Amino acid sequence: MLDTFVIPLLQIAVLVNAVLVAVTFLVLMERKVMGWAQARLGPMRVGPYGILQAIVDPIKLILKEDITPAKADKWVFTLAPIMSLVPALVVFSVIPFGPDPLYYVADINVGLLFIISVTSIGVYGIILGGWSSNSKYPLLASLRASAQLISYEIAVVMTLVSVVLTAGTLNMIGIVEAQREAGLWFAFIQPVACVLVFIGGLAETNRLPFDLPEAETELTGGFHTEYSGMRWALFFLAEYANIIVISAIVALMFFGGWMRPFPNVEALSFLDLVPPWVWYCGKIFFFLYIFVWIRATFPRYRYDQLMALGWKVFIPIAIGNLVLTGIAKVVL
């Protein structure tokens, strides 16, 4: 009873809350880092250095009026934000923050497959949200979202397969352990895959330079044009939770997850004083920073260009990488 229900429920409660709080602070971090990149300060008014902004923003959003357009498909309109947030949170159930059972909710042997399938569901929220708004800009945005999904998802999944080949397992913990055995982060064994997955992650989370379904300056917010208040905030939470998911996956699969650098070198064992989940969160944080950094730097792709990139560049590279990995696996 205790092991099957109580502890997992507690873990889930802690995890969900941790993720949501992390998301609000991620928004603050984004505004701060963007501010520094753009020669300004970012939020400074609420609390010291604007730290309380992370708490005030959600409160503001909850208190705002929640509008449903008269011509919207009400059920789908309500469901869409939930559909985009829930998968983003569910993914965390199979992400191990450390080697002990205390650090993960579920240890399933098809962990990676689970992550891939669940994150793909998230895009339905965007497609349906745009569709049900019954408005032209959101409609265009949801068309873009579906086109975007098929152009990067295939490449990303194929790239992940090559990592699975290298690791020999789909289990997330197994992948980390495989990196310990190899004595090398997969980022160095599979550098192409690492870059591809990260870029695909940018597309998956609708971030610049691939924020086509959102595109404030073209589609005035895209799929969430007609959303307001907390429903809009759910989309927002989903987007940022997805950013954390992608960072977590990249850190886990290519940068050794919770392991300290050089886990096989005895001389560095003093690094073990830092708990594993701190190492892991630190790595996630690094990728979150890169996400923000990219947003501050790049212009936006056009959606036909993104599809050309996906089909003509990423997929061939992904297939080539997969074949090479296979050959290497057989030969070595």
Add this chain to the structure above:
Amino acid sequence: MTKVIDAPRRIGQAFDTDELVLNMGPQHPSTHGVLRVVLRLDGERVVDADCVIGYIHRGVEKLCENRDWTQIVLLTDRMDYVAAATSNLGYVEAVEKLMQVEVPRRARYIRTILAELQRIASHCLWLGTHAMDIGAMTVLLYSFREREFVLDLFEEYCGARLTYNSMRVGGLPLDIPTGWDKRVLAFCDVMETKLDEYEELLTNNRIWLGRTRDIGVISGEDATALGLCGPPLRGSGVSRDVRKDEPNAAYEEFEFDIPLGTRGDTYDRYLIRLEEFKQSIRILRQAVEGLPEGPVMGKVPRLIKPPAGETYHPVESPKGELGYFIVSDGRSTNPYRFRVRPPSFCNLQALNRLCKGHLVADVVALIGTIDIVLGEVDR
């Protein structure tokens, strides 16, 4: 309600697809004010585009016919409000031409300095918003940082930061403050280094190239036929710059180049405006270093009453050829007819031509590349 665009047509037989009519603006983040563009789309491809303007029409031309000649300077500020000094310049020079007033050399030099500072400020705004439309938001903050320097210089000169009212018929109301010329030179030095920053972010950026190369191509002939002016015309390789062709203020005394494009696409227009920054800095340096001594106000009667006649006087505003056509009846203290040839308005005509066949995402890039100010389009 007038029909602005043809009704959507059925385009696909097999899939039963229709065109989509999309209303972009007047409340849209990238239409640079209250421009409304009605788009007819096939998927995301633009089949037809039509501009609806007039949302901030204030009747400036008619107002000018009911104000006396000195008061009009203030109204010209309100047309192209991001390049008020050039608007002032065009108007006062037109009246001077009508009255055949001699303007002191120092005043002409300072006018040139003001106009070129204004060009830099206006191009900063253009660069920032254009990049923002294409998704590069940091450039906006950077270019506004430099625009702030220019606005500070203007504030120091005439007290205002946006609508300057900085010129008078016959000269200038004020001489420059002490040390102002030094600060202009210092600004030139700063600006030169900052230009590299913009270039680093955009010029060789793959995504930027993809978004601007071969987008909105217009040939030199077409551009001339459409009456384009300024950077959009020069981007197509037509050498037309009022500063060179019909020099006003003190431009004939300075050395500067007119950058020309070859392809006539959005990227060329971008490169041309970046080069214009550099040429403006070059003019500013020459003007400040060679600034002559003397009065800043010529001999003008207390009551300005030009002789009967008419004149057309163009100046090169940051957006293109800004012309004033003024008719005086010789009796009253206000113009008989006042008409402006606004560059934004004339350039906006090309939007339909530029947009056709491109995608929705390109429409915002094209509105940006034309560089319009709706205050000037509608007047």
